[in-house]
Amino acid sequence: MSYIPNLRIGLTRNTLLKNFIIGNVGNVGRKRIISFRYFANSIESSTSGAEIPAKKHAPTKEVSFTADKYTYLHRNHNFKELTQDDIRFFASILPASGLIIDNEDDLMPYNVDWMRKYRGKSRLVARPKTTKQVSQILKYCNENKLAVVPQGGNTGLVGGGVPVFDEIIINTNNLNQIRSFDPVAGTLTCDAGCILEVLDNYLAKRGYMMPLDLGAKGSCHIGGNVATNAGGLRLLRYGSLHGSVLGLEVVLPDGTILDNLSTLRKDNTGYDIKQLFIGSEGTLGIITGVSILTPSKPKAVNVAVLGVNSFQNVQNAFVTSKNKLSEILSAFEFWDSNSLKLLKAHNIQGTKFPLEDNYPFYVLVEISGSNKDHDDEKLQNFLEELLTNEIVKDGVVAQDDTQIATLWSLREGIPEACSKAGAVYKYDISIPLSVFYQMVEDIRNRLQSAGVLGEDKLVKDVIGYGHIGDGNLHLNITAKSYDPEITNLIEPYVYEWTEQHNGSISAEHGLGLMKANYLRYSKSPSMISIMKQIKQNIDPNGIMNPYKFLPAQ
Amino acid sequence: MSYIPNLRIGLTRNTLLKNFIIGNVGNVGRKRIISFRYFANSIESSTSGAEIPAKKHAPTKEVSFTADKYTYLHRNHNFKELTQDDIRFFASILPASGLIIDNEDDLMPYNVDWMRKYRGKSRLVARPKTTKQVSQILKYCNENKLAVVPQGGNTGLVGGGVPVFDEIIINTNNLNQIRSFDPVAGTLTCDAGCILEVLDNYLAKRGYMMPLDLGAKGSCHIGGNVATNAGGLRLLRYGSLHGSVLGLEVVLPDGTILDNLSTLRKDNTGYDIKQLFIGSEGTLGIITGVSILTPSKPKAVNVAVLGVNSFQNVQNAFVTSKNKLSEILSAFEFWDSNSLKLLKAHNIQGTKFPLEDNYPFYVLVEISGSNKDHDDEKLQNFLEELLTNEIVKDGVVAQDDTQIATLWSLREGIPEACSKAGAVYKYDISIPLSVFYQMVEDIRNRLQSAGVLGEDKLVKDVIGYGHIGDGNLHLNITAKSYDPEITNLIEPYVYEWTEQHNGSISAEHGLGLMKANYLRYSKSPSMISIMKQIKQNIDPNGIMNPYKFLPAQ
Known part of the structure; x- marks a missing residue:
């Protein structure tokens, strides 16, 4: 921060x-x-990681392909494979600098997520500069049944922003213009590919700030924040994006540009369609523009x-x-x-x-x-x-900014400390505060009883941290390595436990590929049925971010 | 307040x-x-009306039938008319106290809106006490193509809560139980028919308050507030219901009970379906339960x-x-x-x-x-x-509570003062602050140029007031009587003006019957098309609050 x-x-x-x-x-x-x-002055400040670290790890060829690791996944054969004709089309829309084609090294940072857990096999990254280009590209993909993955800063934690098979990646890096700011109302309108920190710095000069903040702010895009309904560190005070996003510009799979880029705080004209796209993880369209209400920047902060x-x-x-x-x-x-x-x-x-x-x-x-x-x-x-x-x-x-940063780094350093332990099983749960920490204790007891928890055992530690103010627990289980025995002890137990206590299996990280098939633990069949209807209506060919978000069955 | x-x-x-x-x-x-x-101590306090007054005017038989007044409206002949068999069914579900059948005087307060502008011809009011009863009733109505109007406190301003023809009224008066309150998280769960003021008083004893407040709080139901996405006086500070409503229980037209009554601040599992029902004005289902995040009650207030x-x-x-x-x-x-x-x-x-x-x-x-x-x-x-x-x-x-109330009554007394002038043309507009008051001046000039504005003329006055903090202008035009000449001078001019300045033709009052056909001034054809798809999916027989909200064409 x-x-x-x-x-x-x-x-x-x-x-x-x-x-x-x-x-x-x-x-x-x-x-x-x-x-x-x-706070003793002698304590030195340090900066460290966060729940979503600001810096990406360099992805490498050592990362296994998602399709090889998760054998339940099968490429949907309704989707066409990329041809030279397709490539010629994309080259007619975008300049060479806006395309990456068939170069494995260049494609790598887009095919692999920053956690190095997921790796897709896309052959083409398109980086449009205008909403119209996004529209032309999506329309073509939809007509030709080419599956796509919308991608922002690629800082997600659930494999939602990288391909599973050969989906075309549409990255928002080049959609990076601030369109307007109203200093009276505090409303900002910008392209979806603007980096959160860039926006926050822009606003700081004008006495305002973004209503959200998270560890990845130096990389993540506002469009990705909205598409994943990012929570982060300011939610307790400034509420969720469902309240602060005022308008969206979205390109639908058929190329239609939905212009709902309102800067009004109040607008009761019809169903609030933009809400569907907030947290839809790129499965309904590509967000190209965002209007957001920004709060005044506080003059004093302490910790x-x-x-x-x-x-x-x-x-x-x-x-x-x-x-x-x-x-x-x-x-x-x-x-x-x-x-x-x-x-x-x-x-x-x-x-x-x-x-x-x-x-x-x-x-x-x-x-x-x-x-x-x-x-x-x-x-x-x-x-x-x-x-x-x-x-x-x-x-x-x-006593000063440095000490504030140091105290925050205690909290923000935990994910980094976990990642140094070897393998980490990460769960992002919302549960009522009355049973909040009981989950950590129950999991710890369960692993203890199974005889797998201890310094020299499979599981090293079970830790809990998170946002009390939002009822959001980050449960991390550190282990020597990823092991089916551990996985089976934890899952679906942790999801069942969450369901029994009326919790959510994803508080802020989203579903992506990781939790798509576990949605039933947090939503009823009727709710999932409506979600599937909406998906079917807006994306009848299913080209938008396939294999993710909604359960296959 | x-x-x-x-x-x-x-x-x-x-x-x-x-x-x-x-x-x-x-x-x-x-x-x-x-x-x-x-503030001089000598000034006495007075209480008065508000944008949505707390007390209903007694409706009378003098109010014209909506169907007679708006001749473009025609009863949808796909809807069945009420039969004795239907009445027998309702009597098997609800006790006599929960039904009003064919008694014109008893039906009157449900058929006529409090502004005495709209009057329906319903023969039956059902007042269920449980969500299950709502489900049974809606399922029956859907199967038998009986149109229905969900009704809360009947305090709306756009004719959305009363029938147009013979729609069955499902009133939430008897759904009035507070289900639970979590004093740590500040989350309240209650039936949809709880009166806003009752909830606010309940919370006040526990150090909390409702995140919304409006003039009609003594009559309006929280379910109606959510269904109309009510704005009111606290929106500037506590944001819209899209941010503060945590969960909903909704009965769909086919009787399905959607249980999404979460009390979690964060839940990123799938499309946020509840958002569709916030502001849907009873056209997708009946809200039967609400979970809402409540802020701490301020210890000090001044004005x-x-x-x-x-x-x-x-x-x-x-x-x-x-x-x-x-x-x-x-x-x-x-x-x-x-x-x-x-x-x-x-x-x-x-x-x-x-x-x-x-x-x-x-x-x-x-x-x-x-x-x-x-x-x-x-x-x-x-x-x-x-x-x-x-x-x-x-x-x-x-200097004290009385003076606070007196100062507020200046602002809140304006609608009442307008209503004493004879006829009032009321518009509820959101526009950017840069052109906020220009609308009032332009309308005033337009009427002046047309020679109809003045003490002895058709139009008495053009006034502007509202919520600067929310960019929400209440434009009121007082006249001797409702006159087509005036109407034609104002409409669609005021809607076109709003469209040209990227405003909303309904900031907080909703669309109802009054503005259903003007939706195009605030939403694009693509947006309206998605709305119609959603309506068609969830309510394929169109029984929910027909003739309203979405344009007929």
């Missing part, structure tokens, strides 16, 4: 928190062992990290934050002690950690407001309430 | 604003004629009303409010001098108005936050900035 430069962070004018350094909580009249204190002894108290701290921080609360994240152990083991966070003792749970609270003094006072009242009610045991508050 | 009782409102500890009373703005070093001051000399400065004040009030800004409303003239003429607001002089424009700014001292200081900085930059000329700040 980027904050306003030269921002002064810290509670320098308040003295109450300093008391906690010496373990004296005056307002409850007794000494404590609590060492609530400012605290707290040590908590029970998950019940994590919940209590969340309720207290809603009450005491209210309109300035902008993130409420958590991770467990095993996550921290992993961070330390892989030295992600430098040599020193801000809290001296170990706690079962850690919470990161971010505040963003328009008046630093007010925000500091609210934060102080919040922390005081937590200590008075013995909800937290220890904590630190950042 | 209801606020926390015993709340202390006012800037009693600050002195800066008091200077404005004597016209001395210290920080710019010179005297002014500005009389920025506290200021400002006099402004130009619409450019109304916009400047809005930008300043986003900058200075930021996270505590909860409403930014405006009205023009003609609106105030009308309020005074009809004595809606008692005898005294808070500002002494007349201004071309008035702005109401509401703030809601968690710390009164902080909010007061932010409000003061905001007002100081406005005065320093000569954006506003005068203003008042409420």
